[in-house]
Amino acid sequence: MRVLITGGAGFIGTNLVNHLVQRGTYQVVVLDNLSTHQQHPRFPGPARFVHGDFTNKAIMAECLENIDAVVHLAALSGVIDSVEDPRPSFELNVVGSFQLLGLARAARVTCFINASTGGALLGESAVPISEAMAPNPLSPYGASKLAIEGYCSAFSAAYGLQCLTLRFSNIYGPSSGHKRSAVATFIKNIIRKEPLVIYGDGSQTRDFLYVGDLVRGIEAALVRPSPGTYQLGFGQPTALQTLTSILQKVSGRNFSIRYERHRSGEVHSTWCDISKARRELGYAPTTDLEDGLRQTWAWYLENQDAWDRQSAQPPAADS
Ligand SMILES: NC(=O)c1ccc[n+]([C@@H]2O[C@H](COP(=O)([O-])OP(=O)(O)OC[C@H]3O[C@@H](n4cnc5c(N)ncnc54)[C@H](O)[C@@H]3O)[C@@H](O)[C@H]2O)c1
Known part of the structure; x- marks a missing residue:
């Protein structure tokens, strides 16, 4: 094809x-x-x-x-x-x-x-x-x-x-060094020893x-x-607070979190029902969040020179 x-x-x-x-x-x-x-x-x-x-x-x-x-x-x-x-x-x-x-x-x-x-x-x-x-x-x-x-x-x-x-x-995953999504931004912040910024109280969920x-x-x-x-999607909701806990475990590093006001345009919670794609396309995601974050973390460590050359961007919600 x-x-x-x-x-x-x-x-x-x-x-x-x-x-x-x-x-x-x-x-x-x-x-x-x-x-x-x-x-x-x-x-x-x-x-x-x-x-x-x-x-x-x-x-x-x-x-x-x-x-x-x-x-x-x-x-x-x-x-x-x-x-x-x-x-x-x-x-x-x-x-x-x-x-x-x-x-x-x-x-x-x-x-x-x-x-x-x-x-x-x-x-x-x-x-x-x-x-x-x-x-x-x-x-x-x-x-x-x-x-x-x-x-x-x-x-x-x-x-x-x-x-x-x-x-x-x-x-989320490898080759996302230029992205400003939550996972990409948090991992870059952890490696740069900068605080993580969460807009809202961290209870908002995403389907990573x-x-x-x-x-x-x-x-x-x-x-x-x-x-x-x-x-x-993966078909599971994860709160941003939970995401940061898993990142702490995966990275083995300590970091601080700064909470700022919710930004307009961002939804509070998303979580996808993926049964239609499973049924009609045979779609079957298998990588759980901890596993996927381990692979992503490893990519960021191995490719720091490449993504670090791009100027530090303020955290924002992509896509
Ligand atoms: N990453 C996510 O979490 C996510 C979630 C939902 C939807 N999407 C959608 O998936 C698609 C890909 O997202 P991504 O995360 O890979 O984004 P990305 O920004 O990494 O990739 C987009 C690519 O399009 C290229 N591009 C932009 N304008 C172009 C143009 N006019 N002509 C040719 N190339 C152009 C950019 O150079 C870039 O390489 C987008 O449509 C995005 O809206 C992404």
Whole structure:
């Protein structure tokens, strides 16, 4: 299968490219404008890298030649950034992705996988959240993901492009050094001997999913392209306080925690019901949080030079 991955040099993309190349049955084209990276990425031999922007029609028409499936990961994914200025996420995640859908249709791509989000899109809903619930985004980022989900549904129904929307929960794991998500930020703070900052009282929950499980879920969607919306999480809630306790155990280090005021745009609690993805895609995450954090911690220790070169960012909620 020939797969084009937009945003393939990012956190999830890097892990997905490596996973698909290792499988040996995919020809992978990676498209990325490297907007979140300082360095040119290194991919395993068979993957072809194209440096470009997915809103560039000429580049995309060339990238889409002979492609069977698109995994569309490229996006602006900062929740707090989108609250500060809602326009950039609208322009890229909605207008840009709408154009890409049209180009994929014109190129006769069979399957289009749209990376979406659970918590930021559903808002404050009863947990566990499911695909059947009415969305109620709290941030412009969540709204932008909801808008393009609508176009994916329409392109499936009206034009026969098999669009699958995968709503990712809170993803963590190796190659996330540039991210500002809770796990990435906390681990960097621990290694730098800085206090951890929690916005709120720490009782808020997230459904943390190890990236290795996520990329297997994306592959499951590629091989069973059944149009619709699927939540990919671990299926368990973890309070931020619990996350910090596990990080203390995994790292073997002591650190302090500073509590600050809750920020608007962030949901208090998310926890995904993953039974639809289990049933219809054969999705089966297996990495529990302690195991996944051990692997992530090891990656951060081994790659400190690379991620430390990026300037220290204030903690913010990604995706
Ligand atoms: N990481 C999470 O926890 C999470 C949760 C829910 C949803 N998501 C979604 O998953 C997708 C991937 O997330 P990620 O964590 O890997 O993010 P990331 O920022 O690490 O990766 C995104 C990549 O897209 C590239 N990119 C951005 N704009 C581009 C453009 N105009 N043209 C080409 N490339 C461009 C960036 O350079 C980057 O490499 C996003 O759509 C995000 O909204 C992520």
